Amino acid sequence: MQSKIICIVMVLAVSISVSYAEDRVTGHWEGHIEIPGQPLAVKVDLTVDGTDWSGSTIDIPAQGANGLPLSDIHIEENDTGGSVKFSILGVPGNPTFDGQLQDGVISGKFSQGGVTFDFRLSREVVAGPARPQEPKPPFPYQIEEVTFQNGSGTLAGTLTVPPGDGPFPVVLLISGSGLQDRDETVFGHKPFWVLANHLSRAGIAVLRVDDPGMGKSTPHPEPPTTADFATDVEAGVAFLKQESRIGSVGLIGHSEGGAIAAIVASREDDVDFVVLMAGPGVPGAELLLKQNERIFDAMGMAGERKQTLLALLDRLFTALTSDMPEDEMRQQVDEIARKQFEINGVPPAQQDEALIQMGVEQALNPWMRYFLAFDPRPALEAIRVPVLALNGELDVQVDAAQNLTAIAEALEKGGNPNVTVHRLPEHNHLFQRAKTGLVNEYAAIEETISPEVLDLIRDWVLSVTQ
DSSP: OHHHHHHHHHHHHHHHHHHHHHHHTOEEEEEEEOOTTSOEEEEEEEOOBTTBOTTOEEEEGGGTEEEEEEEEEEEEEOSSSEEEEEEETTOTTOOEEEEEEETTEEEEEEEETTEEEEEEEESSOOOOOOOTTSOOSOOSSEEEEEEEEETTEEEEEEEEEOSSSOOEEEEEEEOOSSOOOTTOOBTTBOHHHHHHHHHHTTTOEEEEEOOTTSTTOOOOSSOOOHHHHHHHHHHHHHHHHTOTTEEEEEEEEETHHHHHHHHHHHHOTTOOEEEEESOOOSOHHHHHHHHHHHHHHHTTOOHHHHHHHHHHHHHHHHHHTSOOOHHHHHHHHHHHHHHHHHHTTOOGGGOOHHHHHHHHHHHHSHHHHHHHHOOOHHHHHTOOSOEEEEEETTOSSSOHHHHHHHHHHHHHHTTOSOEEEEEETTBOTTSOBOSSOOGGGTTTOSOSSOHHHHHHHHHHHHHHHO
16 A cells, blocks of 8 residues: 555656646757866757656767667756756766756756766757868769678778779778777767868778778677777778779778778788878887876876876786786776776765776776787788878877887888878877867867878878879
């Protein structure tokens, strides 16, 4: 009997909330989570069908998140307007918006994993940054949808080919870490589409491909590593060599794609040139440790906290690249994750267990463990074809001094006679002209790739293929 009474009370509460919400709260809202120095734009749609709010969603454009479902939606009328509370379903840390509706604005506190920021939503549309470089028709080249096989997997992409019979030089674009679509879409930018358009207008064919499990490409049967992605690229090279319109074949790899390009070029006779865009030149553990140091410095973090976090990361990477038993490794990674939260101001009692376990699983996944241990220098030493290596001096993800120096030394050690290296002032990891190089700038910058970089790559490819 008591359970029936509780159900009745809940139904009455929902009925009151919905009648109010239909007039004041349902519909589209836009605004920001006020993270210091990097406000995060969000778009919220609160929709109700009777008493069901399950169709409500949130978009976070800067993180490439669209249509994330909302849950635990509670709306109550009060003297000033109303209280509005909702969470993002299934995201570790239970990200929650808890605010008040007043004068057409919902404002309050956003919290996740023990960290809290202000937020503000209104009916006004928040204009996103323009993307002036995104290609628009008409196009002076052919655009063809293609597929090819790598074992049992199908890879799908777009081949842009200049007019005429050819043969034309061609580049195969290789994306960075994390699964990307064929345009390498990130933060509202489409870098590979912009690059392909620029090159194909200059007489260079371009193949850009959905990563396995993205777009129209099928996933790998097992969680893939950098080595698995290299076999996808080799399948792409074999596909291109069958094309009568194609002459010399080159690889352009961005970030981890640079490591993949080096692996393939070191063992594939059909690769004629290579462009490394912010490619690794040192083992992954060294690269990621320097990456975090650069990010801490750009954020203004210093002193004991910075050094303690770097020491923890070094301990983490040492564990992940060791041959210790799996249960011992998991225990160490778990301890390190909890210590990192504590150093960042989240005491043990407030730490979100789901968020910790998500971090542990990410650290232990096959890709991370392979990447941390992988040293690109032996592959670089084996490359005999022309190489162009580029990096931005503001790149906080792949440090230019660390990696370009190592790349140049490895290519020289291997006796490669045709190497061109460029360090680009005021350029970040995406090769945008930037101010700090931090990731939070990527979405706000209208430029997708700087014209200087586009021209530099175009002119170099033409110089080694004509």
